[in-house]
Amino acid sequence: MMKQAIFLLWLGAALPAAAPVWAQEQSETRVWVQIEARPTEAEADERARAYAEVFPDVAGYRLSSGWYAIVLGPYGTDVARLRLQDLLEAGMIPRDSFIADGRAFREPFLAPGELPPAPDAEALAVPGPEMLPEDEPLDAPPALEAAPAPLPDETPAEARRSEALLIASERQELQAALQWFGFYGAAIDGAFGPGTRASMAAWQAAEGAEATGILTARQRAELLDRYGRAQAELGLETVTEDEAGIRITLPIALVAFDRYDPPFVHYAPKDGSGVQVMLISEPGDRGALYGLYDILQTLEVVPPEGTRSRTETGFTIEGRSADLASYTHVELAGGLLKGYMLVWHPGDDERMARVLTAMQSSFRPFGDRALDPGMVEMTEEQRRGMLAGLEVRKPRQSRSGIFVDPKGAVLTTAEAVAGCGRVTIDREHEAKVVATDTALGMALLRPVHPMAPRVTASFRSTEARLGSPVAVAGYPYGEALPAPTLTFGALDALTGLEGEADLRRLRLASRPGDAGGPVLDGSGAVLGMLVAPETGERRLPDEVSFALAPAALTARLSEAGIEPRRAEGSGALAPEDLVRLGDGMTALVSCWD
Known part of the structure; x- marks a missing residue:
């Protein structure tokens, strides 16, 4: 069976060359498939005669470099490309074989007529049982000659000559392969300028080869082979x-x-x-x-x-x-x-x-x-x-905060940022927790990149009158609304239910999202920060809320290196101006897993 396979390979290899050279169009360019080059004529003659046992159209020429080339052909350009591709795919010629235009050929050292005739079909026919030696098992294949050793590569001059035969699409494919592997970043135009040469040299260096910037036929074949396999794997x-x-x-x-x-x-x-x-x-x-x-x-x-x-x-x-x-x-x-x-x-x-x-x-x-x-x-x-069918990323929870300096530092509740993987201010600004006071339940945030809030909070330095109107600016519904809202109420007490001096009790209905927002008096001064509603067994009426007193807030800001602004005016603002102040100084604080 092995001999029959060899015969079929020889027959298939011979088919593209069945038409004699003289039968080709006279105007057609003649080229060869160069399959080896040897430094001495004796070596080249020996290898050429070995190839002639399989291929009927082997010839040999001395090259201008002094080496000796073993070639198949000549053929027309299109036939040569098909022949090269078919033989490479069949594994019958070395992977660095390429199309040569013959300009480097000098005198022949072995012409096709001087080579031994190709074996005929009868000689290569599979023997019947009666032809097998009695001591040879029926399933024992005949021994095969070892494959040729790796072949010497082209010199830069030879590589440049073989490269010159590449058509535009082949040059573009080489650029695409270099780009695919990260060595080339310019346009795929088929022009081998300084950029392409530099990328070729970089690829050669990465492969441990001499960085000439001119790919040899072997290197081109290897690069394109890897490129093809990678593309096939991804189905590009x-x-x-x-x-x-x-x-x-x-x-x-x-x-x-x-x-x-x-x-x-x-x-x-x-x-x-x-x-x-x-x-x-x-x-x-x-x-x-x-x-x-x-x-x-x-x-x-x-x-x-x-x-x-x-x-x-x-x-x-x-x-x-x-x-x-x-x-x-x-x-x-x-x-x-x-x-x-x-x-x-x-x-x-x-x-x-x-x-x-x-x-x-x-x-x-x-x-x-x-x-x-x-x-x-x-x-x-x-x-x-x-x-459009894509899940929108949502924070674990959202609370309110107060802008307390011109670079975007925000004061909020400790509960707002507890256990967060990351924290953002106003949806898109990454922030870091720089200080916390768990006893008071407050936290200070700084944006990773400075922000420019429209309004910075001014804190009231005197006590407000009991019963005076107040407003809380906050995000009661978290991310659902694009801007903060104001909820109005009154100052009910200057301490907490158990006499806590740092708390102020408000007659105001708030929601969890409002926590951390500023509590404003009629002049727009901050007289507290709304704290989170109590959770647990004790249930307070909905209209009861609490805020941290301004003195506690400003003391912690000073400790953190932020000098709090003090309120100057005392006159009541028009409702629209109060809304503007509250909107400008209130931040949306989001906690993400």
Whole structure:
């Protein structure tokens, strides 16, 4: 059977060369498949005669470099490319074989007519049982000659000559492969300029080879082989989404089309890959772009940690947590917002870096249409709780706070930040807890990046009159409302129910979200910070609330290095001015797991 297989390989290899060279078009360029080069004529002659036992069209030429080339051919250019591909895929020639144009050939040292004839079919036929020696088992294959040892690679000059034969698409594929493995970041244009040469040298250095910046045929084959296998593993394929007006390369082996939920086209994980893709497409202007930028950061699939960047024509959001990573890119052009989001598990970073490279380089918005927001019906409840089928990330709890310095430091209750994985101010500003007083139940926060609050609290330095009107500014419903609200009441007592000097009792109905908010007198001065409602067996009337006295608050601020502002005016403000002050000095404090 082995001899029969060898015969079939020889026959298949011979077919592309069945037409004699003289029968080709006279105007067609003649090229060869160079399969080896040896430093001496004797070595090259020996190897050429070995190859001639399988191939009928082997020839040998001395090269201008002084080496001796073993070649197959000549062929027309298209036939040569097919022959090279077929023989490489069959494993019948070395992987560094390439197409040579013959310009480096000098005199032949062995012409096709001088080589021994190829074996005929009768000689290679499988022997019948009567032909086998009596002592040879029927299933024993004949011994095969060992495969040739690894071959010497091209010199830089030879590599440049073989490279010159590459057509534009082959050059572009090499650039794409270099880009895929992170060595090339410029345009895929097929031009081997300084940037491409530098990336080739970097790839060679990473492979432990001499960094010449000119890939040899062997190196090109190895690079493209790895690139092809990596692409096949991910199933990278160009997808044209006509409804969204987006063309992009996606990892089809990892994701599959799921549904339309404007402004998203959802591609769900395939076979438990853990990878998601969303194409983004909707009409809009700069205001819609900025709004989308804010909204996307509230989604569960966009972790809060990571780099963000936004311009007037687009934005990029990178999100990362221990369990989730995502990359979002959106562009504004011609009244349309279009982009994409890739979501994966951080353990798959290496593969996803390559997928992301392919998506970034292939993303092409086209046409003048975007997803129609009315193409999928959604109930009002779905729209409130979900964004186009995506779960909105929500904090564990939200409370109120008071801006106490021009850089955005916030005073709030200790309960508001207890046990939080992270804390934010006004939804998007990361903050750190810098001081707590568990006895009084208060905490001081500082934003990671300085903020500029519209109003900084001014604290009352004298006691207010019992029965005087007060107002609490806060977020009674947490994240549900975009701005704080004022709840009005009166000052009922200058101590707590058990005589606590640091507490003030209010006749005012509050909710848990109001806790930490400023209690204002009629002039807008802060006469306390609302504390959290009591929990436990004792149940107080709904209109009974408590606030920490201003003296306790200012003392703790001074200890933390913040000089509290003292209220100066005493006249009553108009209701709209009081609302403006309360709105400007009240912060939304959110606690996240």
